[in-house]
Amino acid sequence: xxxxxxxxxxxxxxxxxxxxxxxxxxxxxxxxxxxxxxxxxxxxxxxxxxxxxxxxxxxxxxxxxxxxxxxxxxxxxxxxxxxxxxxxxxxxxxxxxxxxxxxxxxxxxxxxxxxxxxxxxxxxxxxxxxxxxxxxxxxxxxxxxxxxxxxxxxxxxxxxxxxxxxxxxxxxxxxxxxxxxxxxxxxxxxxxxxxxxxxxxxxxxxxxxxxxxxxxxxxxxxxxxxxxxxxxxxxxxxxxxxxxxxxxxxxxxxxxxxxxxxxxxxxxxxxxxxxxxxxxxxxxxxxxxxxxxxxxxxxxxxxxxxxxxxxxxxxxxxxxxxxxxxxxxxxxxxxxxxxxxxxxxxxxxxxxxxxxxxxxxxxxxxxxxxxxxxxxxxxxxxxxxxxxxxxxxxxxxxxxxxxxxxxxxxxxxxxxxxxxxxxxxxxxxxxxxxxxxxxxxxxxxxxxxxxxxxxxxx
Amino acid sequence: xxxxxxxxxxxxxxxxxxxxxxxxxxxxxxxxxxxxxxxxxxxxxxxxxxxxxxxxxxxxxxxxxxxxxxxxxxxxxxxxxxxxxxxxxxxxxxxxxxxxxxxxxxxxxxxxxxxxxxxxxxxxxxxxxxxxxxxxxxxxxxxxxxxxxxxxxxxxxxxxxxxxxxxxx
Numbered sequence: 178x179x180x181x182x183x184x185x186x187x188x189x190x191x192x193x194x195x196x197x198x199x200x201x202x203x204x205x206x207x208x209x210x211x212x213x214x215x216x217x218x219x220x221x222x223x224x225x226x227x228x229x230x231x232x233x234x235x236x237x238x239x240x241x242x243x244x245x246x247x248x249x250x251x252x253x254x255x256x257x258x259x260x261x262x263x264x265x266x267x268x269x270x271x272x273x274x275x276x277x278x279x280x281x282x283x284x285x286x287x288x289x290x291x292x293x294x295x296x297x298x299x300x301x302x303x304x305x306x307x308x309x310x311x312x313x314x315x316x317x318x319x320x321x322x323x324x325x326x327x328x329x330x331x332x333x334x335x336x337x338x339x340x341x342x343x344x345x346x347x348x349x350x351x352x353x354x355x356x357x358x359x360x361x362x363x364x365x366x367x368x369x370x371x372x373x374x375x376x377x378x379x380x381x382x383x384x385x386x387x388x389x390x391x392x393x394x395x396x397x398x399x400x401x402x403x404x405x406x407x408x409x410x411x412x413x414x415x416x417x418x419x420x421x422x423x424x425x426x427x428x429x430x431x432x433x434x435x436x437x438x439x440x441x442x443x444x445x446x447x448x449x450x451x452x453x454x455x456x457x458x459x460x461x462x463x464x465x466x467x468x469x470x471x472x473x474x475x476x477x478x479x480x481x482x483x484x485x486x487x488x489x490x491x492x493x494x495x496x497x498x499x500x501x502x503x504x505x506x507x508x509x510x511x512x513x514x515x516x517x518x519x520x521x522x523x524x525x526x527x528x529x530x531x532x533x534x535x536x537x538x539x540x541x542x543x544x545x546x547x548x549x550x551x552x553x554x555x556x557x558x559x560x561x562x563x564x565x566x567x568x569x570x571x572x573x574x575x576x577x578x579x580x581x582x583x584x585x586x587x588x589x590x591x592x593x594x595x596x597x598x599x600x601x602x603x604x605x606x607x608x609x610x611x612x613x614x615x616x617x618x619x620x621x622x623x624x625x626x627x628x629x630x631x632x633x634x635x
Numbered sequence: 636x637x638x639x640x641x642x643x644x645x646x647x648x649x650x651x652x653x654x655x656x657x658x659x660x661x662x663x664x665x666x667x668x669x670x671x672x673x674x675x676x677x678x679x680x681x682x683x684x685x686x687x688x689x690x691x692x693x694x695x696x697x698x699x700x701x702x703x704x705x706x707x708x709x710x711x712x713x714x715x716x717x718x719x720x721x722x723x724x725x726x727x728x729x730x731x732x733x734x735x736x737x738x739x740x741x742x743x744x745x746x747x748x749x750x751x752x753x754x755x756x757x758x759x760x761x762x763x764x765x766x767x768x769x770x771x772x773x774x775x776x777x778x779x780x781x782x783x784x785x786x787x788x789x790x791x792x793x794x795x796x797x798x799x800x801x802x803x804x
Contacts, residue, residue, distance in 0.1 A: 185786055192793065233779040270797045277790040284783060292780040300787045307794030342747075370747035 178229050178236065179217040180244055181283055183210060188276035194269045204259055207272060211252050218244040232351060233290045240287030242491050242634035243417040247282050250409050250498045251275070256613045257506045258402035271311060275406065278304035282410055286417035289425075291340050291350040294418055298336070298382060301414060302329050305407060309399040321398030328381070328391045336378025342371030343426075352425040360429040372427055372434050376441075379422070383415040385475055386445040389468050393452075396464030401512065404460065405505035408467040409498035416474050420490050423478055431481055438479045442571060445472035446578035453585045459508055460518045462585055463501070466544060469582060470497050473575060477559050480566040484635055489558035492631050496551030496624050500543035503617035506610055507537045514604045523589060525598025533604060534593045536614045543621045545586040546579050551624035558628075646686050653679035670708045677701040691766055 187210035194203040218241045226237035255275075262268045281300030288294045306329060310322020344350060346367050347358035359368050381388040396404045427434060449472060453465035474493055477486045510533065511526065512518040527534040543552035556579065563572045606614070624631060656675040663669050677700045684693035773781055 188786070189789070230779040231776045233777070270793050273793055274790060274797070277786055277793070280783075280786050290780075292777065293783070296780055296783050296787060300783070300790055303787065303794065304790045307790075307797060310798060313798070366747040366750035370744060373743075 178234065180214045180248075181234075181280060183214045183217065184276055184280045184283065187211075187214070188273050188280065191269055191273040191276060200269065203269065203272065204255075204263070207255060207276070208252065210276075211248055211255070215245060215248045215252070218248065228289060232353075233293050234284065234287050235289035236287055238635050239421065239487055240417075242631075243286035243413065243494075244283050245634065246491060246495045246498075246631075247279065247286070247410055247413055247417075250413060250495070250502065251279055253499070253502050253613055253617060254402070254406055254409065256609055257405065257502060257509070259609055260607055261400065261402045261509070271308065274304040274308055278308075279410070282414035282417075285414045286421065288418070288421070289352050291343070291352070291355075294422065295333075295337065295340065297414075297418065299333065301411060302333070302382070305403070305411060308403045308406070309395055311403065312400045315398075317398035318400060319398075321395040324391055324398075325395045332378050332381035332388070335374050335381070339371045339374030339376075339378060342367055342374065346371065352422070355426045356429070359427060365430065365433075368430065369433055372430065373437065375422070376434065376437060379415070379419045380441060383412065383419055383471050383475070384468050385441050385471050386448045386468070387441075389445065389449070389471075392468055393461055393464045396467065397458065397461045401460065401505060401509045401518075404464070405502055405509075408463070408501050408505070412467065412471065412474075413494040413498055416471075416478075416490055416494055419475075420478055420487060424481060424487065428481060435479050435481070438475060439568070439571060442472050442475045442479055443574045445469070445475065446574050450578040450581040450585075454581060456585070457519050459520060459523065459589065460512075462589075463504060463508070466582070466585070467501070469578060470544075472578070473556060473559055476563050476568070476571055476575060479571060480563040480568045482562045482566050485558075485565075486562050488632050488635050489555070489562055491635060492551075492558055492624075492628060493555035495631055496543065496555045496621065499617050499620050499624070500540045500550070500552060503536055503540040503614060503621070504544065506613055506617075507533055507540070510604060510606055510610060514602065515599070520588060520592045521599060523592040524596035526593045526604070528598050529602075530604040530606070532611075532614070533606060536618050537593055538590050539618050539621055541586040541589050543625075545583045547583075549622070549625045551621050551628070554625055554628045558632075642686060646683065649679045649682040649686070653683070666712050667709070670705060670712065673708075674701050674705050677705070688765070691769055 187207065190210075191203065191207065194200045199206075220241070222237045222241060226235050228235045255272075262271045278301045281297045281302075281304070283297075284293050285297035285301060288297060306322055306326040308322075309325050310319055312318035340350070343355060343359075346362060347355045349355060349358070359365075362368060377388065381391075384392040396407060399407065423434070446469060449465050449469035453462050453469065456462040456465060470493075474490060474497075477490045477493070480486065508518060511522050515522045523537070526537070539550060543550035546552045546556040548554075556575075560572050560575065563569070563575075653676050656672045656679065659672040660669045660676065663672060677696060681693045681696045681701070684690070684696060
């Protein structure tokens, strides 16, 4: 709760930076504010969650762990995006929107009432719709914002319809009341319809096929730092909310809905990995890769295995987000330098800037799931849970998908190391970006060696 | 008994009217006519709210949707000069797929609602003033969502200003 209050206050304070003329101090202020918010997510709740305000919000180890993960990722993201936002835009309103969207993200992982889930999703989405369109001179960015907005509102309609049907059956928005009422209910058709519509809404937000059509265009059109935010914080929050809902409310009906989700996951893994191979732009390839990773994450929801699944989702989102931040930072630096974002822009990077190319290789290895990086253990825990709950078929599809994934991630590595350089312009890296790249690479390697650091959070 | 059946008939008639004008919103070619049919739909739904004993929502529906938002719609159509029949021709396969999928969705929804022979949720105890009981729930049980929606509106306002203003560096 304190985290939410601090973040809301920080967002309002950010808005005043331009008027009260403390814009120079704004960036350190945001970092200090995020660190304070992080401090208040540290307490362990163990088995006694603290509920707030007639159990609208329930804080337990799950929500604390996901809040921590979201704030850490956002901290790295702010360091990555500072230069873009302060040099190319007025800065303050963009930062304020990001902080407000974090308020939404935190309430999405700590709700215990469907109204808070809905509000959280809306706060997060609304801010990101605007940010996707924030490069106003660029028609692709306009298209991205508009497309995301229209399709997002449509998906919200499905989500609301689902919530209404569930309310019609259980007479409550409270997660625990819904669980008892759904489990003892005699006529489950309406419940199943509600679950199906909720699934449609949430699959859209998490960009799972066949509700993924918006993702490549939006990720491609939005400014690169905003894309990095969508691929990391938004995805973490969406899966935090997705798992919390199905874990708390509908574990008793798992046989019904896991069938639907099984096919959605298989379709996602197939479509995303195959389409990613055909991309020529690295940014678009990363967009399809983020859809594929959503597929791997959703395996953990199909193979619902209590806290073990929660742990695997937490670890996977954190390791995936850290590598993605690193990859997008390198992409941002390279594409800014050469003015393009296809594979050719990366050719011969190893000769002009060995540090950047090393960072990119570690990020790609982690996204592809090669040991000893964190990405390997993320996939390992998810597959382990899937096998324990007898979802071996899904694991086979996922492993095949990961093999295809190795192909397109290695295209970047080949371009970096084994192609002659395109130009002799040295790629320069700002000091803040150097810090981000150093931290993300270190974390990717360290989390791979000591996964317990994250796994013990839940 | 008589009053009951009159109420039921009115409810059904209003529902039919709402669906009909909703269809007309989609089928008319002229955008201005679409907006006017949408106003009719809102009024029909407002009637349903009154029959369901939700007078407050009925009034809010008229003021906010039929009043404010529809006027905005008309302004946008006027300012962008859209009042011509310039709808682009859509792919017939796309239309076919849309009809099939939405028909299936309708079938499933109707089926699931038919299976539930009575509403399970008990109506909220109606003690005296409707506004009073609504306010009581809003400011006690649902206080946090009410407060958090302030963040939502603030984000929406900041976003609207950000997209609307000239870029100052």
